[in-house]
Amino acid sequence: MARVVVDVMPKPEILDPQGKAVLGALPRLGFEGVTDVRQGKRFELEVEGEVTDEMLASVEKMAETLLSNPVIENFAVYVETEAASEVAE
Amino acid sequence: MARVVVDVMPKPEILDPQGKAVLGALPRLGFEGVTDVRQGKRFELEVEGEVTDEMLASVEKMAETLLSNPVIENFAVYVETEAASEVAE
Numbered sequence: 486m487a488r489v490v491v492d493v494m495p496k497p498e499i500l501d502p503q504g505k506a507v508l509g510a511l512p513r514l515g516f517e518g519v520t521d522v523r524q525g526k527r528f529e530l531e532v533e534g535e536v537t538d539e540m541l542a543s544v545e546k547m548a549e550t551l552l553s554n555p556v557i558e559n560f561a562v563y564v565e566t567e568a569a570s571e572v573a574e
Numbered sequence: 575m576a577r578v579v580v581d582v583m584p585k586p587e588i589l590d591p592q593g594k595a596v597l598g599a600l601p602r603l604g605f606e607g608v609t610d611v612r613q614g615k616r617f618e619l620e621v622e623g624e625v626t627d628e629m630l631a632s633v634e635k636m637a638e639t640l641l642s643n644p645v646i647e648n649f650a651v652y653v654e655t656e657a658a659s660e661v662a663e
Contacts, residue, residue: 486609492616507617507640516636518629520575521620527581528596531610540607547605551596 487536488565489544493553494525528552529565536564576625577654578633582642583614617641618654625653 495501503524511519530547532540541562548560584590592613600608619636621629630651637649 494616494618504617510640511636514636514640516632518622518632519619519636520622523618525616525618527583527614527616528593529583529612529614530608533607533609543605543607547600547603547608551599551603 487532487534489530489532489536489541490563490565491528491530491544491548491552492525492561493528493548493558494523494560496557496559499557525558526552576621576623578619578621578625578630579652579654580617580619580633580637580641581614581650582617582637582647583612583649585646585648588646614647615641 495504501523504522507524508519508522511517511522528548530544532544541564544562548562549555553560584593590612593611596613597608597611600606600611617637619633621633630653633651637651638644642649
């Protein structure tokens with residue numbers, strides 16, 4: 486079992502109201518030093534067996550057709566290594 | 575200018591209807607070999623100057639108080655290196 490991650494982010498030229506809302510909230514909460522925030526999506530896909538080039542190509546296709554809107558979003562596909570495999574608290 | 579990334583994912587024991595919807599859509603679109611999908615959020619924070627330990631601690635605090643709901647979500651904070659700095663198409 487392996488994990489493939491797809492990160493989907495709004496393109497730089499696209500307005501990102503969610504990110505702007507976070508950016509506006511930070512000073513009110515006493516946080517300083519952050520000049521911009523962009524909010525996107527992260528998908529973690531568990532795939533059967535090893536991650537072959539064929540499977541990666543298939544995930545690229547999923548990212549393009551289902552997980553992102555290529556008009557307004559960019560995406561990145563990568564295999565998550567064991568060492569970094571947990572989003573832990 | 576440096577970029578700090580915060581990944582926020584639903585905890586493993588928490589139902590993830592968005593991820594389940596994606597998982598259900600994949601076979602209908604002809605994609606096979608994916609056994610589970612989890613959907614979370616990705617925040618890209620641009621910070622002034624170098625990323626100090628103090629700034630990282632501050633971002634951890636932001637993640638805990640504003641960017642995630644610690645009851646149902648885990649988060650990970652890391653500095654994005656130049657090499658991997660673009661979510662490109």
